[in-house]
Amino acid sequence: MSNTTPRDTGNPMNIEIDTRPLPIVILSRWWRFPVYLLLGWILYHSYFTPPPSGLSVEGFRSLVVFLICLILWVFHLLPLAITGLFALVAPPLMGVLSAKQAFSFFGSEPVFFILGVLILAAALLKSGLSSRIALFLLRQSGHSPKRLIFQILLTASLLSFIMSEHAVAAMMLPLVVVISKALEFVPKGGSYGRLLFLAMAWGCVVGGIATMLGGGRVPLAVGIMQEAGHTPITFIEWTLTVIPIVILLFFSAYLVLTRFFKIDVESVYEADRIISERVRELGRIRLEEQFLLVLTMGAILAWIFWGTKIGMATISILVVVLLFMFKVVDWKALEENVEWGIVLMYGGAIGLSSIVSSTGASRWLVETYVIPHITSPWMLIGLIAILTMVLTEAVSNSAVVAMLLPISLSFAGSFHLDPKVIVCLIASASGLNYTLPMSTPAIALAYSSRYLRVKEVVLAGLAMTSLSWIFLMLTAKFWWPILGIQIP
Amino acid sequence: MKSPLSQPLPAEGKESTNTGLLKLELIASGINLGEGLPSPLTNPFGLIHLILPEGVSVSVQQASDKQQTPFTLLHHGKRFFLNFSGKETPVQWVPPLKCYHKKTRSGILISDILTVHSGLIAVHPKGPCRFGLSGLACRYCGSSRELSNHPPFSKQDLIEAIQTVLKETSCDVVHLSSGHVETEDGGIVWLTPWVTEIRKHIDILISLDLAPPKSNSWIDQSYAMGVDAVYYDLGDFAPHQVTGNKKSEEDKKRYLETIEYAARIFPKGAVLSHLVIGLEPMGDTQKGIDLLVERGVVPLLVYFPPSPHSPLSERWKMKPEEVTPLYTHLFERLVQVKNTPHWVHQQDVLLTPLEGRFFSEKSAGFHLALKKFYETGFGRKVRRSMIGIRRRLRVKHHPAGYR
Ligand code: SF4
Numbered sequence: 045m046s047n048t049t050p051r052d053t054g055n056p057m058n059i060e061i062d063t064r065p066l067p068i069v070i071l072s073r074w075w076r077f078p079v080y081l082l083l084g085w086i087l088y089h090s091y092f093t094p095p096p097s098g099l100s101v102e103g104f105r106s107l108v109v110f111l112i113c114l115i116l117w118v119f120h121l122l123p124l125a126i127t128g129l130f131a132l133v134a135p136p137l138m139g140v141l142s143a144k145q146a147f148s149f150f151g152s153e154p155v156f157f158i159l160g161v162l163i164l165a166a167a168l169l170k171s172g173l174s175s176r177i178a179l180f181l182l183r184q185s186g187h188s189p190k191r192l193i194f195q196i197l198l199t200a201s202l203l204s205f206i207m208s209e210h211a212v213a214a215m216m217l218p219l220v221v222v223i224s225k226a227l228e229f230v231p232k233g234g235s236y237g238r239l240l241f242l243a244m245a246w247g248c249v250v251g252g253i254a255t256m257l258g259g260g261r262v263p264l265a266v267g268i269m270q271e272a273g274h275t276p277i278t279f280i281e282w283t284l285t286v287i288p289i290v291i292l293l294f295f296s297a298y299l300v301l302t303r304f305f306k307i308d309v310e311s312v313y314e315a316d317r318i319i320s321e322r323v324r325e326l327g328r329i330r331l332e333e334q335f336l337l338v339l340t341m342g343a344i345l346a347w348i349f350w351g352t353k354i355g356m357a358t359i360s361i362l363v364v365v366l367l368f369m370f371k372v373v374d375w376k377a378l379e380e381n382v383e384w385g386i387v388l389m390y391g392g393a394i395g396l397s398s399i400v401s402s403t404g405a406s407r408w409l410v411e412t413y414v415i416p417h418i419t420s421p422w423m424l425i426g427l428i429a430i431l432t433m434v435l436t437e438a439v440s441n442s443a444v445v446a447m448l449l450p451i452s453l454s455f456a457g458s459f460h461l462d463p464k465v466i467v468c469l470i471a472s473a474s475g476l477n478y479t480l481p482m483s484t485p486a487i488a489l490a491y492s493s494r495y496l497r498v499k500e501v502v503l504a505g506l507a508m509t510s511l512s513w514i515f516l517m518l519t520a521k522f523w524w525p526i527l528g529i530q531i532p
Numbered sequence: 533m534k535s536p537l538s539q540p541l542p543a544e545g546k547e548s549t550n551t552g553l554l555k556l557e558l559i560a561s562g563i564n565l566g567e568g569l570p571s572p573l574t575n576p577f578g579l580i581h582l583i584l585p586e587g588v589s590v591s592v593q594q595a596s597d598k599q600q601t602p603f604t605l606l607h608h609g610k611r612f613f614l615n616f617s618g619k620e621t622p623v624q625w626v627p628p629l630k631c632y633h634k635k636t637r638s639g640i641l642i643s644d645i646l647t648v649h650s651g652l653i654a655v656h657p658k659g660p661c662r663f664g665l666s667g668l669a670c671r672y673c674g675s676s677r678e679l680s681n682h683p684p685f686s687k688q689d690l691i692e693a694i695q696t697v698l699k700e701t702s703c704d705v706v707h708l709s710s711g712h713v714e715t716e717d718g719g720i721v722w723l724t725p726w727v728t729e730i731r732k733h734i735d736i737l738i739s740l741d742l743a744p745p746k747s748n749s750w751i752d753q754s755y756a757m758g759v760d761a762v763y764y765d766l767g768d769f770a771p772h773q774v775t776g777n778k779k780s781e782e783d784k785k786r787y788l789e790t791i792e793y794a795a796r797i798f799p800k801g802a803v804l805s806h807l808v809i810g811l812e813p814m815g816d817t818q819k820g821i822d823l824l825v826e827r828g829v830v831p832l833l834v835y836f837p838p839s840p841h842s843p844l845s846e847r848w849k850m851k852p853e854e855v856t857p858l859y860t861h862l863f864e865r866l867v868q869v870k871n872t873p874h875w876v877h878q879q880d881v882l883l884t885p886l887e888g889r890f891f892s893e894k895s896a897g898f899h900l901a902l903k904k905f906y907e908t909g910f911g912r913k914v915r916r917s918m919i920g921i922r923r924r925l926r927v928k929h930h931p932a933g934y935r
Contacts, residue, residue: 058930059749059756061797069925 076121083112091138098412103405105138110400110450113392117443124440125385128392135399149395153357154267158260159387160360164340165207165257166381167373172326173333174215178203179323182219187311189236190302193243196220197298200247200486201254201290206340208259209252209475210383210485213245217489219322220244224495226314238495239305245490246301246478246508250293252486253475255283256347256356261441263356264390265471268449271398274463279347279356281527285468288523292515293476297508304504332372339366389442397450410454421459421532425469428452429516432473433509437480444474464529465520476512479505549621552859552890554614555590555883556852558582558603560837562595566606566615575628576643580605581650581880582612583624588887589650591880626650631700636685636692644682645693651704651878651907653697653736655690656682657726658711658719687729694734704912705761705876706730709741718745718764720754731758737916739763739802744790751794756927760919761802761875764791764829788827795828799922801872807831809858810850817858825865830875833858834882856891863888863896874903 062069087108095104109131116127132150136143168174181199182192196216203212220240229237252258256266256279270276277285329337346359367373400406418424428448436444449470456463477483479501481491490496520531563580565573574580579591582605595601604615605625613620632643647654685693694706708726710719719742727738739761745751754762764787795803805824809817817833824831835855837848862885866873873885873896886903889896905911 059752060928060930061752061755062926062928063796066922066925073925 079115079119079121083115087112087134087138099405099408100403102140103403103408106135106140106396106399106403107405107409109134109138109140110396110405113396114447117447118439123385124443125388128389131392131396135396140399140403146395146399149271149398150391152267152271152391152394153355154263154270154394155387155391156357157256157360158263158390160357160364161257161263162208162260162382162386163364163367163378164343164360165211166378167336167367168207168340169211169215170373170377170381171330171333171336173336174203174207174212175219175322176326176329176333178216178219179319179326182319183316183323187313187316189307189309189312192223192312192315193239193301193307194298196240196243197247197250197294197301200244201251201294204248204251204258205254206257206344208257209248210259210489212251213248213486213489216244216248217493221493222318222322223312223315224493226318227309227312228314229495234308235306236309238500239301239307241490241493241495242305242501242504243297243301245486246297248486249476249478249484250290250297253286253472254290255279255344257344259441259475260386260390261445261474262471264393264442265445265449265467267390267394268397268445269453269463269467271394272401272450272453272463274453277464277467279344279351281464282468282471284527285464285524285529286472286519288519289472289512289515293508293512296511296515300504300507300511304507332370335370336367336372339363339372386442389446393442393446397446400450401453406451406454407457409451410458414455415458418455418459421461424455424459424461425465425520425531426513426517428455428466428469429473429513432470433476433513436474436477437483437509439482441474441477441484445470448474460532462529462531465524465531468524468529469516469520473512473516476509476516478508549585549619550890551584551586551588552883552887553852553856554584554621555588555887556835556855558584558590558592559835559881559883560852561601561603562593563614564595564601564604566604569605569607570625570627572628573625575647576632577647581626581628582614583626584614585621585623589878589880591649629697629700631696634696636689636696638686638689640683640685640689640693642693642696645685645690646697648697648701648703649878650880651702652876653694653703653706654709655706655726656709656711657685657690658709658713658722687726690726691729691733694730694736698734698736702909702912703736704878704906704915705737705739706734707739707741707763710743714743716746717750718743720745720750724757727757727759735916737761737919739804741765744787746786748790748793751790751797755797755923756929758923760799761804762794762798763804763806763832764794765806788823791824791829792827797926799872799875799919800828800870801830801875803828804830804832804876806834808834808836809855810835810837811847814850814855814858818861821858821862821865825862825869825871828869828871830866830871830873830885831862832876832879832882832885833862836882859883859885859888860891861888863892864894867894867896867899872899874899874906878907 062072064072090105090108093104095101099107112134113127113131116122116130117124121127122130132146133143135141136146178199181202182195200212200216203216207215224237224240227236229240253262256262262282266276266282343359343363346354347356351359368375418427432444432448435447439447449467452466452470453463455461456466475484477487479487480498481488491498524531574594575591578593580594581589581591583589592603595603602616605623606613606615606620607625612623612625614623629648632641634642636642636645645655697703708723710723713719713722715721720740723740723742727740730736730738737760738758740754740759741763742754744764751762791803791805807817807820807824821831821833833855835852837845863873866885873888876884878884886896886899889900906915
């Protein structure tokens with residue numbers, strides 16, 4: 045905000061005084077209230093309005109609730125988690141279904157899978173194991189600036205295979221700050237400083253789509269798919285489906301970064317020194333860390349081999365129980381490190397999408413407004429991918445999934461598409477954002493270093509988005525059929 | 533200029549007493565006491581509180597032997613009069629607050645904690661300041677250096693004292709002085725717990741007397757924590773050079789930046805600065821007024837005769853009627869730049885900027901109406917709510933680590 049008072053390091057209270065003219069301040073602070081009123085009025089009004097032909101009363105009302113939740117999610121009118129809760133209570137309030145039925149959606153399997161994964165990520169972070177892995181991967185760049193960039197990208201990517209990408213970014217950021225300081229970069233300084241932070245963020249983004257552990261959006265998508273009555277994608281199926289995209293994007297990210305940003309340092313000897321120093325400080329791997337490592341590996345194997353048989357959520361909760369049985373972490377530390385709100389958001393989103401499809405609302409919407417304009421399945425796939433990628437730059441990844449998937453799943457039937465195509469498309473594309481800080485915590489954290497400027501990232505980001513779309517289409521065309529996912 | 537006490541009111545155009553001038557004369561020369569006046573007549577600080585025509589409040593000292601005053605306070609039946617030049621002007625006498633003699637639960641006399649100046653409760657938890665020590669008889673905290681040397685009291689004592697005062701009379705503002713400590717924060721850190729305690733227990737406006745801080749963030753913090761107005765005094769580089777310590781150009785620049793910044797943060801009219809008048813050529817004071825007004829600050833012109841034993845008394849040359857153009861200039865400049873001359877709407881030890889209207893041709897209708905409204909119970913509530921809402925809107929608290 046240009047008109048707010050300057051930030052001053054002497055202020056201990058983190059206060060900012062908005063000195064813009066009062067009407068503007070009022071508008072910026074209170075614009076939400078008229079919007080709330082309007083949304084309330086829409087809900088109230090729709091309750092008494094007859095549905096359009098071809099749509100049931102319940103379908104119409106659930107569509108209205110869905111629309112309202114979309115607005116709340118997209119414009120951040122409420123925290124994501126609170127909108128998730130609203131999505132659970134609004135349908136019974138509108139008489140779409142009973143409160144008992146609505147709340148039962150919250151107990152769906154993917155919600156508990158996500159819960160377990162978040163707790164495991166917090167344990168990795170808290171125990172220091174994730175930093176140890178990061179430092180191990182970062183060692184020995186051979187003083188080469190390009191190699192250091194490659195290693196940061198690789199470390200962030202690989203760690204995002206087993207932890208949610210925002211946890212990886214949060215863990216790696218201090219490390220990258222220390223490295224950039226050791227190389228005597230200052231914000232707004234040389235371009236190599238920017239490169240370091242962007243490599244970390246893009247590494248998280250690219251690696252984050254590789255497994256179901258990289259973020260909540262894949263489990264969310266699987267949950268929505270399951271609630272809509274389709275056979276869910278398994279852990280290994282997912283990774284196999286997207287791995288070519290991940291590999292292609294990984295190398296593209298390295299090339300784009302090193303082409304678009306000038307490498308204005310000769311040697312990164314200081315960075316190597318710092319990393320070695322950190323490794324030395326860490327000392328020998330502790331027993332807890334060893335146990336955690338084994339447990340994480342065990343969990344991944346269990347998800348791969350028994351995920352379908354005993355349930356993804358069962359494994360993830362079992363891992364949590366083992367964590368506590370062997371006192372690897374304590375509850376207090378976990379409480380502070382787990383994003384509990386995300387779990388609430390997922391519960392609400394899965395419930396709502398299930399209501400929208402079970403009442404026939406999504407099918408009606410698609411058949412009435414979309415199908416007449418779409419001529420081929422490839423046109424549909426291409427458009428969905430573009431729409432998801434554009435939206436995900438501005439809206440949180442999970443919100444994009446909650447928004448697009450329930451409706452898009454209805455396309456699948458109409459075009460004789462395997463629902464897995466739609467799920468893989470939206471769940472992967474929603475994670476591929478490279479430019480704006482509001483898109484994902486990893487990018488936001490990179491910006492928080494104050495090294496990056498949106499303007500500079502835009503071109504490189506645009507190149508990555510275009511490449512992502514191309515790779516997604518190529519994978520769908522040539523790789524997915526090999527896995528048995530056919531597109532007519 | 534006509535005889536001070538028969539100067540016509542510009543608005544009325546007929547021969548009558550100019551209330552503004554009358555107030556200045558009374559502050560400057562004190563008052564003689566007639567026969568049969570009630571007892572106790574003064575508050576514990578020796579001040580007699582009178583309401584002059586048009587509701588103007590003034591606190592007057594009994595004239596000493598050295599002072600020659602034309603004024604005598606008379607009492608006929610239930611009514612009080614000011615006698616001067618053979619003419620009797622009706623005035624109201626406000627009996628001293630009874631609560632001054634009460635004690636807090638810990639045994640501190642309320643008059644040792646605070647002084648009430650028609651609507652403004654002055655507190656100086658830290659002790660006497662440069663003014664108090666300079667020999668200028670600043671009367672907020674008890675008019676003399678001896679009286680501002682109070683025994684220490686706690687926050688609890690202060691809350692009890694304010695609550696006791698509010699039971700007896702209505703007040704708008706609690707004014708706390710930091711004693712003008714020259715620290716990096718300007719004294720705000722020291723005053724913070726006092727402000728917090730008052731905010732927690734009492735619904736009242738709070739103003740602080742501070743030294744300009746070294747960084748603007750302290751100004752943000754003062755406003756965010758619930759301070760409604762601040763007084764940053766011109767200090768040593770004021771045109772009149774009260775204490776004679778010249779500060780560097782850099783300090784002066786910093787000071788001016790500070791007050792300008794504060795005026796952007798606080799509501800209109802709520803950044804004030806005392807400006808002592810009567811010790812230097814009028815042109816210099818006028819420059820001081822312009823300097824402050826241009827930066828959005830409201831100067832409060834202080835016309836206090838120094839105590840006779842002070843070396844400053846030598847320099848005290850200006851008579852009340854000579855300084856009135858300064859009040860006129862101040863009032864008209866404030867109206868011209870659309871600043872608020874009524875943040876301090878009642879002050880009995882000095883002439884408020886709005887009282888400069890007594891010497892001006894310009895209409896003060898709007899400001900007077902607002903002042904009158906703010907003096908009603910409902911008006912006080914509205915004013916406090918509006919100030920509170922403004923703060924809620926303007927202050928943004930960021931999570932730790934935001935910077
Ligand atoms: S300026 Fe404040 S502290 Fe100083 S003498 Fe006056 S009232 Fe007391």
